[in-house]
Amino acid sequence: MTKSAFLTDATICIGCKACEVACKEWNNVPADGFTWTGLSYDNTQALGASTWRHVMFLEQPQRAGPQIAGTSEPFRWVFLSDVCKHCANSGCLEGCPTGAIVRTDLGTVYVQPDVCNGCGYCVVSCPFGVIDKNHEDGRAFKCTFCYDRQKVGLMPACATACPTHSIQFGPYEELQERAKDRVVELQERGYTDAKLYDPKETSVGGIHAFFVILGEPENYNLPPAPEVPTVYLKSAWTSALLTAAILIGVVFAAFSFR
Amino acid sequence: MTVPGNPRGRATEERLQEIKRIAGETSLAPGAAKLGSHPQITGHDSYYGLPALKPPVWTWEIPLYFFLGGISGVSGCMAFVAHLLHADPGLVRVLLWVGFIGSAICPMLLIADLGRPARFLNMLRVFKWRSAMSMGAWILIGFSACITPALFANELILRGFDWPILGFLRWSAEAGALVTGLLLAGYTGVLIGATANPLWSANRRVLPVHFLTSGMGGASAILELAGFFVLPTQILGFIAAGVETLLDLKVELRKPAVDAPLHHGPSGIAFRIAGLLEGPGSLLVRLFWGSTHYGRLTAAIFFLVGSALSRYAWIWAGRVSARQPNVEFARQRAGEARP
Numbered sequence: 001m002t003k004s005a006f007l008t009d010a011t012i013c014i015g016c017k018a019c020e021v022a023c024k025e026w027n028n029v030p031a032d033g034f035t036w037t038g039l040s041y042d043n044t045q046a047l048g049a050s051t052w053r054h055v056m057f058l059e060q061p062q063r064a065g066p067q068i069a070g071t072s073e074p075f076r077w078v079f080l081s082d083v084c085k086h087c088a089n090s091g092c093l094e095g096c097p098t099g100a101i102v103r104t105d106l107g108t109v110y111v112q113p114d115v116c117n118g119c120g121y122c123v124v125s126c127p128f129g130v131i132d133k134n135h136e137d138g139r140a141f142k143c144t145f146c147y148d149r150q151k152v153g154l155m156p157a158c159a160t161a162c163p164t165h166s167i168q169f170g171p172y173e174e175l176q177e178r179a180k181d182r183v184v185e186l187q188e189r190g191y192t193d194a195k196l197y198d199p200k201e202t203s204v205g206g207i208h209a210f211f212v213i214l215g216e217p218e219n220y221n222l223p224p225a226p227e228v229p230t231v232y233l234k235s236a237w238t239s240a241l242l243t244a245a246i247l248i249g250v251v252f253a254a255f256s257f258r
Numbered sequence: 259m260t261v262p263g264n265p266r267g268r269a270t271e272e273r274l275q276e277i278k279r280i281a282g283e284t285s286l287a288p289g290a291a292k293l294g295s296h297p298q299i300t301g302h303d304s305y306y307g308l309p310a311l312k313p314p315v316w317t318w319e320i321p322l323y324f325f326l327g328g329i330s331g332v333s334g335c336m337a338f339v340a341h342l343l344h345a346d347p348g349l350v351r352v353l354l355w356v357g358f359i360g361s362a363i364c365p366m367l368l369i370a371d372l373g374r375p376a377r378f379l380n381m382l383r384v385f386k387w388r389s390a391m392s393m394g395a396w397i398l399i400g401f402s403a404c405i406t407p408a409l410f411a412n413e414l415i416l417r418g419f420d421w422p423i424l425g426f427l428r429w430s431a432e433a434g435a436l437v438t439g440l441l442l443a444g445y446t447g448v449l450i451g452a453t454a455n456p457l458w459s460a461n462r463r464v465l466p467v468h469f470l471t472s473g474m475g476g477a478s479a480i481l482e483l484a485g486f487f488v489l490p491t492q493i494l495g496f497i498a499a500g501v502e503t504l505l506d507l508k509v510e511l512r513k514p515a516v517d518a519p520l521h522h523g524p525s526g527i528a529f530r531i532a533g534l535l536e537g538p539g540s541l542l543v544r545l546f547w548g549s550t551h552y553g554r555l556t557a558a559i560f561f562l563v564g565s566a567l568s569r570y571a572w573i574w575a576g577r578v579s580a581r582q583p584n585v586e587f588a589r590q591r592a593g594e595a596r597p
Contacts (some may be wrong), residue, residue, distance in 0.1 A: 124312065139374060221304055229597040233448065
């Protein structure tokens, strides 16, 4: 089977949160509780164990391309639905000590809920802050890319419910092309800060859920240069093994004195 | 003049017209909240300062495991060396017991921290070089598998069983305990260093050094608490406290933004207290008072308390670090997050 991908386009999103609701209803994801953040219309705040699609509401004192905002000062309101990136080189997958987190035949990253024992190492291994532990349940959870729906030929719940096709689902290569074309089109229409977020040049090696955004990745809490934490292993282990070798020498020397 | 429907009668028709005029001219009614008093996102701002990473979910069992694992692991290593160099058999015996008791308690701590403790055996489903936690699970089992026969063989030999197989078993098990014990004491630094956490990954080279040194000083301190006021434990006590002092100095002198949780706030206070106890505190006590047993005991206790507190401080500071998206984004922009 071909690799699946999400293209989520901030320039089309209307901030309706159908994706959040559809995801929760299809996957029986528990409620997060009620918190009024005062941060625009975003009361969800971040992805987590019980939030697998998170709609962001950016209030920014600048215009969106050539649009007339209708306010005395420049203003735009941009929305984006955040999701698990299903990284090509995935921090959570590499870190998992039980082998619960696997790469599926669809190229997605999937947490097997019957294997996970809730050790929490995936939580600190994700450079995007996606996966988290559900403390009532004990296991770690994240977007499944609607593995069950895809297996019978359906689109993921969020893509199905999105009324504007801001969330597009399809084969990876096709959506990559569409994303590039979309950014070019936006630039030509005057959206000079439109860009594609897909960190291929970092150790993450590209993501299967990429985004068309206006402005900087940081504005959406997307890391500008994420790294899969396995790249830190070499220097850390070298330090540990060198120190251990020196320690043997030190202990040897100490016990040679009597 | 009162108006129907307005009991306080403060607004006049003229006032209503004034409100209309101001609102029409300035696009904002007098007294209304101004655009821009809400949090807004400009330039390279993060998303309203909300955390972009998840903090560690581990509870008190894990820092305690780091502490005990470090001490028992290095004890295993010291047992082999001490035995090889004909140290006091009583001293070697204490080291083996410390290693064994640690190897028994550590897995219990890890299992207790799991979200689904009944599934602890799933840790043995895979062996992944690229997962420090997978390696750690196997290292712990390996250490247990070495220190346990070493201890039992030693106990049998001490009770007069002189079968040749016991001697061979003891030596080979102790050698295995040396290797696995040092891995146990050091891998925990790699475990938290090779993560997405900015503070931990930025300090990934220093953490294994600190955890190993801490384990060595802790093992030596336990020997002193057991009454072994001999030259080797004095030397190891000085070296451990000295290295910790140097590490403390390094952290104090070089203050990159990513290390802020070590310098500011409650996590910074905990870190500093731990560092003072383990480093200069233990060192100075040993220097000026180390000729007496009480002095050495005090230095040993300072070191142990500081060592335990340090593990908690590092986890706490990591939690704070995960909540600082601007620091991590700036690091990444500057290319500092690359290996």
